[in-house]
Amino acid sequence: MDDKDEDLGAFDPNIPEEGPSAPPPGWLDDVHGYQGHKGGEDDNPLYPPPPAYNPQPELNRNTLVPNVRVPTVSEDVARDALLKFVESKWRYSSKPARNLTFKELKPITVYRYRLETYTETRTSAWQFEPYNGQVVDGPQYGVSPPPWDIPVSLPQRYTDMVEKVRVPHSSFVKLCHKCNGCGRTRCNNCHGRGQKRCTFCHGHGRSRNKRCTSCHGRGRKRISPPPSPRCTSCHGHGYKTCSVCHGSQNLLHFIQLTVTWKNDVADFIPDRQPDFPDKKFEKVTGDPFFIDESVLVYPIQGFPDHEICDVSTKMINEHLNRFGSTSRILQQRQTIELVPLTHAYYTYNGKDYSFFVYGMENKVFAAKYPSACTIL
Template identity: 80%
Template structure:
């Protein structure tokens, strides 16, 4: 039997070519309340049964607070710790500097947190091997926002994937058309491929090809000579169980604001330190702060609350909001060393240090 005959014997016309990896359009039926497609489709919530109203006697004003100060010892220790983290800096100036002034600066940080839930749906499938099928015979699928899910702790980010009840059904695999295997795409179902060393001639450099033994063809390494491969979608089971998967996302959306009133200090430094939260207001919906000594905080509170309400209530459900005002410690330390004046900032509860200029650096040899 020559090589051509061997190829014909290996070829099985009953084994289909590979179909699409995803179900083609129209393959799946629509389910009421859910959008079709193979990607996540956002599901907008129905309007709430009621709209929370502000409590007329609820006080959102905040008390006056005293600006914290740091002592010379604390300021020096903070600078020494900072210098130790900079290998080119000498600790000598930090140890021997003379403080001229420690000026506390009032810094308020306003934070608004909106904890929201969003839902999206998509068709998914798995190999069917006789497992129970929760299909429409057990009733209609509940609306997407009525599907029960376990809720995480408030203000905690989490993603949960849930199978929609009564949305499952079984169909032949769309990739192999229910055969359980597909024709090998590397050898086109023949089980053999042309030898790349002799280009199918059987000889290389006027000698019998040592790679294919002079046959000009070699067994396909992808399908091991069978001409077919187990279906990569149904894994040989021939059938798939399709179902709607609901992706529920809980996310704490945070907006921070600090008035920019210290041009020599970069505001981004505040992002990595904490402050003293002396005012915390939490409710389903919070309302703008009133009567705070810093009017800019009041204005920002109103603006961010309006933005969050517009942004997050249109695409999901707002479960809870929390607004906080922190007093973030900031002290401007003025000192002298070797007859010259310098300065640095101590900021945050952690007593971090920022300085744009330091008296001297170690000489690198």
């Protein structure tokens, strides 16, 4: 007997097979200003229009650099910082930190340049939800406004945030693409039969010339009492409620605008201390003695450390090229910080050692420490 000839349960041809979970290409129409949305779920970038005015950096402006005094660390502060560092290392003994003798506390000038570019990016994509009689804000109420004309409330400046907005007048109702408006889809597990062939005897009722103990010989034939095993996926119904429209048969489609505010930060510290890892600076703060803020900032000029000037020019150009076409630049801010760094030299038990105290938080980096505690 051919497996395809005799099926289990009542087959309902009116219940369709499952369609795609997303609307297929061509299922949705274009909306003016939001072209390119052919039913895909991915967000489409919406490039901002050119601004009404073209902001220009201030030209011929030299940075006025105040007199900056390199902060010094006293022996008491350096010792306390080392003791806190030792407490965080369970293998270290605090005895060397308490009894060491300082030889020199050498302050080091460290500048950190930081550029912040605060941008707004807008993307859009078709979304849908089951239609259960809710209000439909469709084209009958007007034309959808251009994506960059839709008003949104600005967050606090330099704060990352995402807001999703339903585009006005972009909604309409359409039959569910997954179930073709039936509200149900055929069970893929039993192919709409409600029952499954026995997997042990393959529907023959016998295995190895013996009555199948799994289906008790019922196999796949219609007999009474109960026929072949009920499908556990659809509980014997042969169909499932549509997972997209949840049985409502219709979907409300609309364009969702995603507005993303992001503060992109770039830092730079000249690498001039071979014994100190620069990555340590990422977790500490400095003293921002120079702050420049505008819609677009101009590269720093006239600063004594020429490497800072060069990096300022490079980073500003990189940010303009990266964000200028795909996002709207709302504000830029550049700062120069003086990050405290002191190299502490000391002796203990006749040997020379050293450690660094860095950041406004007085963190400690010690590549080598005199002794570890002895576990008895």
